[in-house]
Amino acid sequence: IAGITQAPTSQILAAGRRMTLRCTQDMRHNAMYWYRQDLGLGLRLIHYSNTAGTTGKGEVPDGYSVSRANTDDFPLTLASAVPSQTSVYFCASSDSVGNTIYFGEGSWLTVV
Template sequence: TAGITQAPTSQILAAGRSMTLRCTQDMRHNAMYWYRQDLGLGLRLIHYSNTAGTTGKGEVPDGYSVSRANTDEFPLTLASAVPSQTSVYFCASSTSGEGDTQYFGPGTRLTVL
């Protein structure tokens, strides 16, 4: 199995443009998450989904939106990118929502100019 994958690996984006970061898992995990990793700030939760059809806001949701149409996919959309969204984005999944081990994707490095 592939586990959890993300696309693209990296991207340079002009400010004001929109972009969707893709995340796919084949482990049939119910819960999925999006984090951003910034130097000195650790990982911060952007959005999460406990199960298909539901989503919730994390610590830093502004400027991002997500959808969870099915179990396997959890795309993250930046409607109008700003330079402060330059970061490394990690998608993760877990069996359920309560205290389970989270498994991480390889990350997407996004630069907004």
């Protein structure tokens, strides 16, 4: 069982470029999330999706967009990357209210 697969694992990106972080889960979970992790700030929710076709804004949505065309995929797009978006990005999913959230291994993004 793969669980949650994120790609790329790491990326160095020039400022101003567009970038999409991919996330796929094979657990048929309804809810999916994107978090960023920064030293001293913990994990902060960027966007979430309760079910295919719906998305919502988290704590730090600016500069990011998401889509949820189907249950399995939840890509995160940076339309025009800035250095402050250098971070580790974690995709996560859960199957129902209050149940465990499962995390991917993370995507390390550096914007220069």
